[in-house]
Amino acid sequence: MIGISIFILALILLLFGFPVAFTFAGVGILFVVLFADPSQLAQIPYRIYANMGENGGGTVLMAIPLFIFMGLILQRTKLAEQLLVSMGRLFGSVRGGLAISTVLVGTLLAASTGVVGASVVAMGLISMPIMMRYGYNKALSAGTICAAGTLGQLIPPSIVLIILGDVLSIPVGDLFRAAVKPGLVLVGCYIAYIVIFCIIKPDAAPIIPLENDDTSRKKALLDALFAVIPPLLLILVVLGSIFYGVATATESSALGCIGAVVLAIIYRKFSLPMLFESANETVKITAMVFAVIIGASIFSMGFSYTGGEEEVERLLLNILR
Template sequence: MIGIVMFFAALALLLSGFPVAFIFGGVALLFGVFAQGADIFAFMPFRIQSIMESTTMMAVPLFIFMGLVLQKTRLAEQLLEAMAKLFGGVRGGLAISTVLVGALLAASTGVVGASVVAMGLISLPVMLKYNYDKSLACGTICASGTLGQIIPPSIILIILGDVLGIPVGDLFKAALWPGLILIGAYIVYILIYAFMNPASAPALPVDPSISRRSYYGQALKAILPPLALILVVLGSIFAGIATPTESSALGGVGALVLALIYRQFSFKMLYDASLETVKVTAMVFAILLGATAFSMAFSYTGGDYIVEEVLTQLPGGQMGFLLLSMLAILVLGFFIDFVEISFIIVPILAPVADALGIAPIWFAILIAMNLQASFLTPPFGFALFYLKGVAPDSIRTTHIYKGVVPFILLQLVVLVTILAFPGLYGLT
């Protein structure tokens, strides 16, 4: 039972606010040495070397770099301005524009924080100016910004591919339909909300001096460059021309080319993007090293056998296990980050899923969709903090919390459909 006690001790310490990597590493060291002695970590250097040499994980810093370069090229600003003009004449048009731009940013950057902050700075003031309901505006921005979790190229899909031993390219393909259906669900909800509450999501006044063709031209000009980058990155993967790691390098180069096209390239921009990439990557890999030590100690103290025995005996077989594991990940997402869940919880659940004959890609997409909700769930949803940090004083935390609830429910509805009808998504 030492492994089980260690697991709950680590979860309790996470609430202290101490750096996650040191919590997992420290708890593993204390409990591992207590249970088995110092020799338990004899193979730790070889595991670290294996992590550092992983070609799959090399894609993480490259995609992060691509997203940060695009963030600094005013890409989001130009997209939002063009989309707002295109859909502004429709009730809820600004919110729909935000969803579509969030989807494009997700497919071209995959960086949730950058997307939420960019749309919070650009889209939120415009929606407030035209008397949009504050909760609807905040919920739309937070939900749209988190699309980068499920729409490839997604950092979480790369991590899950490495943890579960699944080709990342296959995960990217499998995530396309769930991501598109989620976007459609957001848009349908906004249209229904705007129809039932016209004053809360009004249409923008149309400027008669500007033709519709001009609007289309501006939108096309803003959309084509990032769309070309998306086609290069994802198209090369889906066509089998390049691996995800190779395509991430293409994406980084493509982002720099776009910076030159937008005349936003400078060595200061390159330095800032590189520095932030190193910081984020160091955080991810530090957590991975702490999680590796934790998983070693958990396994050597017998915790994995206890968990596997309990979970395989659940009533309902595959469905019983999936329901319990999804509920556990959802609840943990209220309090801890997706990276910790991926590196700590998923390796514990993966052997059980394999023993029960659950398709690994189906299991991975369920986890990815579930982890997307963790960015929105109070009290510690990161998207909520990102938006609050850039929102005007008129936006209260309650507006943000209230606004994300319908979008969390929509995510759960899509999650349930993936769980109940995996064949519709080609996941079986």
Template sequence: MAVPMFIFMGNVLQKTRLAEQLLEAMGELFGRVRGGVAVSTILVGTLLAASTGVVGASVVAMGVISLPVMLKYNYDKKLATGVICASGTLGQIIPPSIILILLGDVMGVPVGDLFKAALLPGAMLVGAFIIYVLVYAYFKPEAAPALPESAVTGHGVLPCWRAFKAIAPPLTLMIAVLGSIFFGVATPTESSAIGGVGAIILAILYGQFSWKVIWEASADTVKVTAMVFAIFVGATAFSMVFSYTGGEEIIEELMMNLPGEKWGFIIISMLVILILGFFIDFVEISFIVVPLLYPIAELLGIDLTWFAILIAMNLQASFLTPPFGFSLFYLKGVAPPEIKTTDIYKGVIPFILLQMLVLGSILVFPGFYGFTF
């Protein structure tokens, strides 16, 4: 039941001009810094991920709003498009991520535990993106220039105050939703209802509330939820037939006999999920592929929470990977004509490498992230 309400929360927030207001405020705050608009885009992507968790909407919103600004001030096309695609996919790992909810349900892991476990990897990913942009801007200032003084309004504490006013409402909603789970005040289902009500309150505060907004958000929620549960029904039928015909035993025997034992299983599993993520959505992978893998992980003594986070990080990378990454197509659909597909492909490569670096750190140093292996 948490899935429909979190989807509803994201759909309502999409219609409140939240992304536009956040980008304007962050642009004023960081605009004087080299690469400041790109850093602002990453931070806004983080807030949108924590508020809505809708990848496609985040990429499209930032592509429409921030890409023209970066191009206007002569940002490198590859950097601009890479930043937007990468920050737009943060909703895959930063709570309340829909994929974490689905993985928790499929794998029998408490969703609250997955949300807690995803915070540090998500923060590491955001930090890696920002550091890359700042280093890039330092060595290539012409490719990520600071905004001219004429483009930045306000001085002193005024930009900070505007940024605070823009950040405070979605941040409050995020704290209410996640805090209620982390401190045991509410279950994920109850916190999703808090998020839905909170999204309506934000729409009222932003002056965007109307019955049309509620109707459109509800209709979109029904469509997405129906799709998710239709796939769930089909995947359940497939799993039952697959199990009845002995398919599970074959997969289990194959994966258990891989060289390297745990490591062999994990590496092969991650490669399979990464490749499948190029072609099919995370919902299908969660309902069809994951049920075949997690029982083997459990037999091998692998921490299922850790395994779920690895899967989520992997699927996030697949959203970015050319030539079939979904985020690439989302951005190309709203990008100006001068942005070529090759610009987007080249732009995301550094961010894919950063994702692989963070994913590798979770694999090699699980204890740092609070996992056992």
């Protein structure tokens, strides 16, 4: 059971808080040294180079830093803050309106960034204080933010889907297209849960009092439209070019970067320091993502060389019998 125990050890180390990339790489190397031929470690540079090369999907992986850069530019335009304030005014008269707004804004952020961490941090910093101010239940508020943040794993352009497309040799556009409906269904389930929860426990999400005059409501609607339509058009252009075969994921990500800069100019948030900070943060996040890819490649090598593939095959065959 050496091949299975490699998963158990990796899981234990992850639960203790060790970095994902170094845990995978270290466990893979350790098992090759202890239970296989250590000379096989010489294959590691070739496996890494294969991931970088044309045949290994190197051009597909180029979309990762570009989509991250696009999301960071949109994040620094205060997009999430504008959306949440505008949506909160529209749904404030509905019980649980702020939580529903958080899910909707999280959906738009997921379609903008593709990075879970960025969405969760942004929503936590912006929406959590507002919900606490109006007396929302802490469990409902935190759960809503975490749930909305994880949408970035599924809703395109998801970094996870790009990596899976490269590993499984499946066109990224097909994965994006297939992930849209499940992502929207998940959003609908989140909103339905919030509505039902607020019906059962009305005190968990108080109604926010709003002005009743038509002028303020029209202004709130116009503010919401101005905050939603530009980024929504950018997302439709980026994903639409992929879905209809006009551009590849890498080409559409470059288009998204240009569109994000244009939106920053429209929102009057563009500056050279902001551009430099976004580029610097993109390098950090991209390095982390590619470190995980390299670590996973070494882990899979250790799993394969210690007989893990044969053990899993025997296990599945026994289950079928």
